[in-house]
Amino acid sequence: GFDVTIIKGEGSATTISSYAAGAVNFAFSDTPTLILARSKGALVKVAGVIHDKSLYALGTLIENNIKTPQDLKGKRIGSSVGDASRVMFPAFAKLNGIDADSVRWVDMTPPARVASLVLGQVDAVMLFVTETPTFSAKAKEAGKHWKDFPYADYGLDLYSHGLLVRDDLITNQPDRVKQFIEATMKAWAWSIEHPQEALAIFLKHNPAVDPDQAREHFRIAIKHIMTDAAKREGIGYIDAEKMKRTVDFVSQYFNVQGVSLDDVYTNRFTPKLFPKETPF
Structure with a gap:
């Protein structure tokens, strides 16, 4: 053993x-x-x-008015530096007509993402689809509404x-x-x-x-x-x-x-x- x-x-x-x-x-x-x-x-x-x-995903709040991937231009995205969804973001961006350099990265530890998003310190976060129940529940507690963009649904199922x-x-x-x-x-x-x-x-x-x-x-x-x-x-x-x-x-x-x-x-x-x- x-x-x-x-x-x-x-x-x-x-x-x-x-x-x-x-x-x-x-x-x-x-x-x-x-x-x-x-x-x-x-x-x-x-x-x-x-x-x-693939579990890669990007999540936000409906209140942040990010309705499509194209709406990410100029937005602040919270993530750890080595996060797999972040590593693959340039490919996701290319597939969906986004300039990968048009977003602003905010480096943080994984546990800090939920609070940073709910408090408005970032506009979106990187995550895995398996984490969505936690993010959705925390958004609801704050009177807000969760929205996610699974990469697999936007051309990136690897x-x-x-x-x-x-x-x-x-x-x-x-x-x-x-x-x-x-x-x-x-x-x-x-x-x-x-x-x-x-x-x-x-x-x-x-x-x-x-x-x-x-x-x-x-x-x-x-x-x-x-x-x-x-x-x-x-x-x-x-x-x-x-x-x-x-x-x-x-x-x-x-x-x-x-x-x-x-x-x-x-x-x-x-x-x-x-x-x-x-x-x-």
Whole structure:
């Protein structure tokens, strides 16, 4: 078994940089950000995708009158520097006819985003779709109304977060890698089939989180895991065609060169798991 210590990240770019440098044994991070990092020398692959459907999103308040992505011009957007949605914003902007340099970034830690938005210190924030129940509830408490722009609904449905493995571990410790990937994917499969029990475990370790919001977060996460591809090939499986689209897209929009399909992913360690969703 594994005696695991979970270290909180500060965005995918920071996580990948630390992981590539050997600061931790395994990591969970964003695939397009990994592709960018790979082009800069980070010898890391994704070895099991968790969020088959992209979770990137931008959120605001209806009161801020941002009705379309084009309304973001000149707006202040709150985000941590390494946030995956922020890293991918230039591509989102190009797809939707926005000058990426026309927005103003306000750097902040992830916990500061909600208050900054509600208090009017920023006009929008970067987030993952799974976080929308929390933002919506906090907006409602302040007498305001939440609105979000999921990137996947605006032309940017790429592979999102997955389990990362360094190339040196794949070469030198393949059995350990296999055990970790299998254990993690089995935990996800169990959680999908036993959502109430999984939520209880999560809330035990995160007592400050509102149970109703946690339930909604988890429902969204499962929706983005249990895609048609996952139901057909098993959760965690990486489809070569979709990964090629992801690599090609990042290469095109970020002028990345020298990163091949084989550089960024492997299905070598992914178990064949087909969990059945349990309503909750």
